[in-house]
Amino acid sequence: MPAKDESDRASTASTFHNDDYARFFSLSLDMLCIAGFDGYFKHLNPIWQPTLGFTIEELMSQPFVSFVHPDDVASTLEAAGNLSSGRDVVTFINRYRCKDGTYRWIEWRSASIPERQQIYATARDITQQRAAEETIRRQAAALMELSTPLIPISDHVLVMPLVGTMDTLRAKQVLDTLLEGVGRSRAEVAILDITGVSVVDTQVASALIMAARAVRLLGGEVVLTGIRPDVAATLVGLGADLSGIATCGTLQAGIGYAIRAAGNRGGTQR
Structure with a gap:
């Protein structure tokens, strides 16, 4: 009986862990992803679709760098290289293409497990924040010019x-x-x-x-x-x-x- 009780508890804990993980992954308001060292997304949570307009399948069907703004490709590949070497990448910012052709500013926090050749990342759309910062910068410049x-x-x-x-x-x-x-x-x-x-x-x-x-x-x-x-x-x-x-x-x-x-x-x- 004790062995069976322990087995039942382990099974229940595993089920809870998997259900809890899936619920967290699907309900997160931040964009979550798991990517491979081969340059493709492996798992994406649902918030990616309304943010960029692409379906999850479309985002996973191409190398993730193909969605990156041309001016940000080099820095993105450098960040991916650091992750491949096991170094965490915190507060990395680049621009991702939307389905309508516009770009969104994305801020990343990423870590990797080299032996599994996988990258785990959270991403946040900071486009509105960047626009607000640019407005403040322009207003400050205008005030400085007036002064x-x-x-x-x-x-x-x-x-x-x-x-x-x-x-x-x-x-x-x-x-x-x-x-x-x-x-x-x-x-x-x-x-x-x-x-x-x-x-x-x-x-x-x-x-x-x-x-x-x-x-x-x-x-x-x-x-x-x-x-x-x-x-x-x-x-x-x-x-x-x-x-x-x-x-x-x-x-x-x-x-x-x-x-x-x-x-x-x-x-x-x-």
Whole structure:
């Protein structure tokens, strides 16, 4: 009797295990798969079909790399090679073709058992997440562009009014926008107005000096305006080398200086 009881319990446990596995595999909201080292899917759970539009049979009838975006094939084969060597692949992302010809971004977490020549993976459709991230990136870029406007006030004079705080990213944006604008317009003088910059520290001073030097390399001149008494004291305290940079207390005074300076240059095209 004890032997029979143990056999019954083992049979029940096996049945439960198989049923539980099948239920988990079929109900998972993530895409689950078992693939062979031969490059074909061996088992796929049902969520694959509504995600990509292909039937399970269609997905298993071709090498899985045939569904991968051409630009992602090399990295996918590299990841498969790592798995074949027994190395886990975590947070791998590629694009899979849908039946309608579009592509979905898929994030993978995979492990393998080399002796069985099989790969076990979970995959998640992150297309909406990627689209949201791209929207945020574009909005951030647009806001950054608005935060560093470059305004032409004559054929040879540009003004960049700066407002708010200046960090490393914004300093780079200021420099890039300024150089691109001066180079494109062939401006003689560029005015950097810091009236609205809340804090002038070493980072801001360094960014201004770098911008002035870069514009000089293009044959132009930088005028710094909006220097308040507290800003002047800060710049002196920091030992900022503003030699070669014309300074004016107000934007109006800076514009007058810039127009005269451009006139003295003869408004010639560099």
